[in-house]
Amino acid sequence: MAMAETTLAPAILRRFQRRKAFSLAVPAAILAYLAYVFVAFDMAGIAQRARMDNAAILLSDFWSYKTHVTRNNRTGDLTVAIEGESKGTYPEGRLPDWVSRDGDITRIDLGAGHLVTYDGVGARYEVPGYGMIDIAPEGDRLRLTAPEPLPDWINASDTRISVTTDQGRFAYTRSKVETFRYQPGWELFFFTLDSPFSGKSPAELAALALWGDRLDPARSNLAYMAADVWTNAMWRHGDVVWAIFETVLMAFLGTMGAALVALPLAFLAAANFTPLRGVRFALRRLFDFVRGVDGLIWTIVLSRAFGPGPMTGALAILTTDTGSFGKMFSETLENIDARQVEGVQSTGANALQRARFGVIPQITPVLLSQVLYYLESNTRSATVIGAIVGGGIGLLLTQAIITQKDWEEVCYYMVLIVLMVTLMDTLSGWLRRRLIRGDGAGH
Amino acid sequence: MVDIAFGPEPGHRPDPADNRATYLQMVRRKRMYGGILLVLFMALMASGFQLADARNAGGFWNGIGNVLAFPTEVVTEAWANRANIPALFWKFLPSLVETLNIAAVATLIGALAGAVLALLSTRGLARWPRLIGLFRRMMDAMRAIPEIVIALVLIFILGGGPVPAMIAIAFHTAGALGKLFSEVAENADRKPVEGLASVGASWGQRMWLGVIPQVAPNWIGYGLLRFEINIRASAILGFVGSGGIGHDLKLAMQWGQGRYDQVVAIFLLLFLTIVAVDQLSSHYRNRLVKGH
Numbered sequence: 001m002a003m004a005e006t007t008l009a010p011a012i013l014r015r016f017q018r019r020k021a022f023s024l025a026v027p028a029a030i031l032a033y034l035a036y037v038f039v040a041f042d043m044a045g046i047a048q049r050a051r052m053d054n055a056a057i058l059l060s061d062f063w064s065y066k067t068h069v070t071r072n073n074r075t076g077d078l079t080v081a082i083e084g085e086s087k088g089t090y091p092e093g094r095l096p097d098w099v100s101r102d103g104d105i106t107r108i109d110l111g112a113g114h115l116v117t118y119d120g121v122g123a124r125y126e127v128p129g130y131g132m133i134d135i136a137p138e139g140d141r142l143r144l145t146a147p148e149p150l151p152d153w154i155n156a157s158d159t160r161i162s163v164t165t166d167q168g169r170f171a172y173t174r175s176k177v178e179t180f181r182y183q184p185g186w187e188l189f190f191f192t193l194d195s196p197f198s199g200k201s202p203a204e205l206a207a208l209a210l211w212g213d214r215l216d217p218a219r220s221n222l223a224y225m226a227a228d229v230w231t232n233a234m235w236r237h238g239d240v241v242w243a244i245f246e247t248v249l250m251a252f253l254g255t256m257g258a259a260l261v262a263l264p265l266a267f268l269a270a271a272n273f274t275p276l277r278g279v280r281f282a283l284r285r286l287f288d289f290v291r292g293v294d295g296l297i298w299t300i301v302l303s304r305a306f307g308p309g310p311m312t313g314a315l316a317i318l319t320t321d322t323g324s325f326g327k328m329f330s331e332t333l334e335n336i337d338a339r340q341v342e343g344v345q346s347t348g349a350n351a352l353q354r355a356r357f358g359v360i361p362q363i364t365p366v367l368l369s370q371v372l373y374y375l376e377s378n379t380r381s382a383t384v385i386g387a388i389v390g391g392g393i394g395l396l397l398t399q400a401i402i403t404q405k406d407w408e409e410v411c412y413y414m415v416l417i418v419l420m421v422t423l424m425d426t427l428s429g430w431l432r433r434r435l436i437r438g439d440g441a442g443h
Numbered sequence: 444m445v446d447i448a449f450g451p452e453p454g455h456r457p458d459p460a461d462n463r464a465t466y467l468q469m470v471r472r473k474r475m476y477g478g479i480l481l482v483l484f485m486a487l488m489a490s491g492f493q494l495a496d497a498r499n500a501g502g503f504w505n506g507i508g509n510v511l512a513f514p515t516e517v518v519t520e521a522w523a524n525r526a527n528i529p530a531l532f533w534k535f536l537p538s539l540v541e542t543l544n545i546a547a548v549a550t551l552i553g554a555l556a557g558a559v560l561a562l563l564s565t566r567g568l569a570r571w572p573r574l575i576g577l578f579r580r581m582m583d584a585m586r587a588i589p590e591i592v593i594a595l596v597l598i599f600i601l602g603g604g605p606v607p608a609m610i611a612i613a614f615h616t617a618g619a620l621g622k623l624f625s626e627v628a629e630n631a632d633r634k635p636v637e638g639l640a641s642v643g644a645s646w647g648q649r650m651w652l653g654v655i656p657q658v659a660p661n662w663i664g665y666g667l668l669r670f671e672i673n674i675r676a677s678a679i680l681g682f683v684g685s686g687g688i689g690h691d692l693k694l695a696m697q698w699g700q701g702r703y704d705q706v707v708a709i710f711l712l713l714f715l716t717i718v719a720v721d722q723l724s725s726h727y728r729n730r731l732v733k734g735h
Contacts, residue, residue, distance in 0.1 A: 030551065037548050040541070041605050055600045246498065253491050256484075292718040296679045296689065297710055300696065304513035306506035309499030311492075383589045387683050391498070394591065398683070401595045414592050421587040 061407035065187045066168075069099055069108050069179045071118050073137070078106055078118075082187050083405075087233040090193055098181070108179050110167040116179050123177045125163055125170050135161055135172045142172060186408055188234045195228040235412070240396065244420055246310045247392035250385065251378040251424075254317025259371045261322050266329030267355070273333060283326070290323030295381065299388050308390030316385055317378050328370055329363075336362045368435050372428040379424045383417055393417060520700065521707035531708035535691055539712050542687035545609045545680075546673035552609075553616025553673075554666045557582075560617060561624030562650050568628060568636065570646050582625075585618025590676055594684045603685035611680065612673050620662075620669055627661045628654060660731040667724040674720060678713055688713060 038044075068084040071077070080095050082088030090096065098109045108116040113128035122136030133154065134145040141158045155162045162171040169180040191198040196215050197205060208215075209222045216224050230238040267273045269283035299316040306312040341358035349357065386394030393413060400409045496503045521528070563569050564578035590611040597607035635653035644652070681689020688709055695705040 034548065034551070037544055040544060041548075041609070043606065046601055046604070046606050049602050051600055051602070058596065058599065246495075249491050249495055253488070253495055256488060288718065292714050292721070293710075294675050294678055294713060294717060296675070296682055296692075297713070300692075301514055302506075302510070305501070305509040306499060306503065307501030309495070309501075311495040311499035311503055311506075314495055380587075380589045384591045384679055384683065387591060388679075390500075397592065398595065401599065404599060410596070414588065417589060417592065418584065418587045421589070422583065425583075425587070 058407045060182065061405075062411045064182050064184045065408060066180045066182045067096065067187075069106070069116075069181070071106065071123075071177050073174060073176055076104055082193075082234075085234070087192060088188060094193070108181070110165075110179070110181055112167055114165060114167040116170060118177055123170075123172055127163075127165060133163060135177075137174060140174075142174070186235075186412070188232070190229050190232070191225075192228075192232055192234050197225055197228060235409070240393070240413070240416065243386075243391075243393040243396050244416060247382045247386055247394065248379060248420065248424070250310050250313040250317060250382040250392060251375060253314035254382070255321060255371060255375045255378050257314065257318040258321035258325050258374075259367070261318070262325035262329055263367075265322075265326050266333055269326060269330040270333035272336075272338070284330075287323045287326040287330075290319060291327065292323075295320040295385070296388075299385055303389045310386075310389075310391040312389040313382055313385045313391050316389065317381065321374060321378070324374070325370070329367060332363050332366050332370075333359070365435065369432050372432045376421070376424050376428040379421055393420070516700075517703040517706055520703040524704040527704045528708050528711075531705055532712060535688060535705075535709055535712055538688040538691045539716060541605055542677045542681060542689065543674065543716070545605050545612065545677040545687055546670060549609050549612035549616055549677070550666060550670045550673050552613040553669070554620050554662070556613070556617035557620030557624055558655075558662065560621035561628055562654065564621070565625045565628045567633060568631075568650065568654060579625075582618045582621040585614055586622065587618075588615070590615045590680060591683055594680050598684050605686035608677060608680040608684060608686050612676050615676075616669055616673060620665060623665045624658070624662055627658045627665075631657045664728045664731045667728055671717075671721055671724055674717060 065082060066084075068079075068081050070079050070081070070084070072079075078101065080090040080099055082090075095101065098111070100107045104120055106118040108118075110116060113126075115126045117124045117126075122134070124135070125133040127133065130151070131147040132145075136143050136145075142156075142161055144156050144161055146154065150156065153164050155164075160171065160173045162169065164170075168182060171178045188198070191200075193199075197208070200208070205225070209225060212221055215221060219227075232238075265283055265287075269280050269287065271280065274280050295316060298319045299313070302315050302319070303312045306315065336359060340362060341354050344354050344358040382392060383394040383397070386392030387398045388394075393416065397410065397413045397417070400406045400413060492503075560578055560582055563571070564575050564582065566572075566575060569575050569578075590608075593611035593614055594607045597610055601607050631654050635657070636649050639649045639653045677687055678689045678692075681687035681691075682693050683689075692706065692709045692713075695702045695709060698705075
């Protein structure tokens with residue numbers, strides 16, 4: 001014993017020291033790596049280049065909308081439009097209640113005492129606690145009269161004067177004068193202004209739908225409403241629903257198609273079903289190749305052949321996942337319990353019957369579970385692939401982001417994507433539990 | 444209750460005394476359900492295929508003949524210029540390193556965040572047991588938002604480059620790994636934790652000394668698997684957004700003819716990297732699981 005102690009103690013101590021050094025070295029290596037990346041990615045520069053004003057626009061757009069009240073200074077025409085878009089323009093004579101028009105004098109009430117007036121001379125903005133900002137064109141220049149000194153929220157030059165307050169924004173140039181009012185919510189989400197149902201309260205709408213007179217003799221009010229919501233030009237609900245459906249379709253066709261292609265190939269690649277080494281080896285390498293050539297590359301190659309659309313996306317998912325499924329299925333097949341197959345064989349069953357009664361019942365739960373798991377994750381991939389092949393919600397999302405102003409739509413699509421993925425997750429989890437537990441319990 | 448346990452209405456209920464008939468009837472019913480499900484599934488597949496085909500710009504049957512046309516064109520041109528390819532490998536190596544860095548940092552940060560989230564949302568280990576549900580929903584939401592959404596929004600704010608992709612992938616990774624980590628931690632032995640608690644260790648000490656050593660091999664295994672996935676994600680995000688080798692691929696593709704040697708060089712780099720990382724990671728994962 002004494003001998004052992006004297007020889008063991010230094011060895012153990014050395015091991016302890018090695019471990020201590022190791023447990024210190026790992027965090028140190030991670031830190032060093034992060035420091036290298038910090039420099040390589042130019043994080044310090046990012047902090048400077050970051051456009052926080054863009055972030056502010058994005059966040060305020062997520063939950064609010066703005067209404068543009070624009071007067072063309074040359075013709076005197078007034079337009080009131082949500083987000084300044086023609087499809088959100090208020091028709092003549094149905095201006096919002098905070099804009100009033102009397103001859104060529106327009107009064108805009110921005111709330112909290114902020115009043116903007118456009119008239120024949122120019123425009124005035126009354127800011128409570130500050131005073132009157134009066135702008136009038138004078139020859140080629142703009143003349144600004146406002147209490148001195150000018151605060152930094154007034155930006156004035158000879159050709160353009162802009163004022164930004166908590167209540168809204170105001171800009172005057174020689175060609176036009178514009179006032180933006182921000183209000184919370186997603187305006188025109190259900191009905192656009194050209195719909196007879198726009199601006200009605202939920203109670204009025206319910207009354208119209210249930211017992212009101214038909215606005216259009218050809219169809220019921222409910223059908224009319226549904227059609228108006230479906231074809232809403234601002235939010236394009238119909239297109240969005242189709243896009244979501246296309247994305248799910250891509251994921252479904254791709255995943256299930258891959259499973260159908262991979263299953264027979266997996267039998268050929270499993271050692272206990274295919275005695276031919278050459279075939280097995282070739283198939284294994286094929287699976288590795290298909291998996292290794294990334295989904296991105298398959299997507300590009302296939303979109304050249306099939307053009308943009310959901311079919312291309314489905315085929316890209318199918319190709320990529322055939323490799324993954326082939327590998328997983330063949331591994332599952334190699335791990336099955338041989339006794340069940342032998343039992344079926346002892347009754348004189350041929351190869352097909354052995355596969356049907358000896359193998360399939362064993363592998364079904366595992367395979368289904370894998371396929372359903374992939375279905376859920378492919379719904380997410382289909383969003384990205386859709387952005388590349390031009391189909392589904394991914395396309396709508398990238399288009400909305402590229403315009404850099406429809407952030408409320410981006411937010412809407414994000415919410416829908418999260419809902420779609422969560423739903424697929426729940427569905428696949430539910431199915432997985434039912435199919436697997438159900439089989440395991442023997443009914 | 445008895446009715447439910449024994450099956451359908453009394454008239455159709457099999458007589459339990461006759462074992463054989465009961466069994467056969469059960470098998471028939473099971474097969475019928477299976478058959479119906481199969482027919483339904485096939486109908487769904489067929490109609491889905493028709494629909495997707497109709498909404499595609501080029502049809503399936505027109506396209507299937509052209510599948511090889513583009514690869515052939517690319518490979519022919521690249522083969523003619525094959526002398527350029529080694530030089531192009533060098534040229535694109537920095538972008539490849541950037542793509543790998545995006546994936547590695549995102550995996551690292553995501554795994555660290557995922558580990559904290561996992562411990563906070565595991566029953567029996569959580570710091571605030573009442574908030575378990577909150578942290579779980581948080582992870583669900585993080586997993587559900589596709590990387591591309593976060594990446595594109597961040598590009599608007601931060602400008603191009605690798606950072607938006609890195610943050611986007613890290614965010615998603617934290618949610619995905621958090622869930623897996625939490626499942627591992629749930630099965631960890633509680634005795635070391637209780638022992639540490641009995642000598643007055645804080646929550647951080649209990650986790651660091653009692654739980655992490657137990658779960659580390661499995662967590663690292665999942666982390667490596669995620670790294671493989673993240674390399675692919677990082678390449679795709681480069682293609683759609685910016686940064687890394689995906690962006691170079693997009694530029695070369697947009698140029699089209701005349702730059703197919705670049706396309707092939709990038710394809711090859713990406714392919715070899717993915718295969719190499721897959722092999723390495725599966726080797727280490729096997730070692731971690733088997734413990735030697």
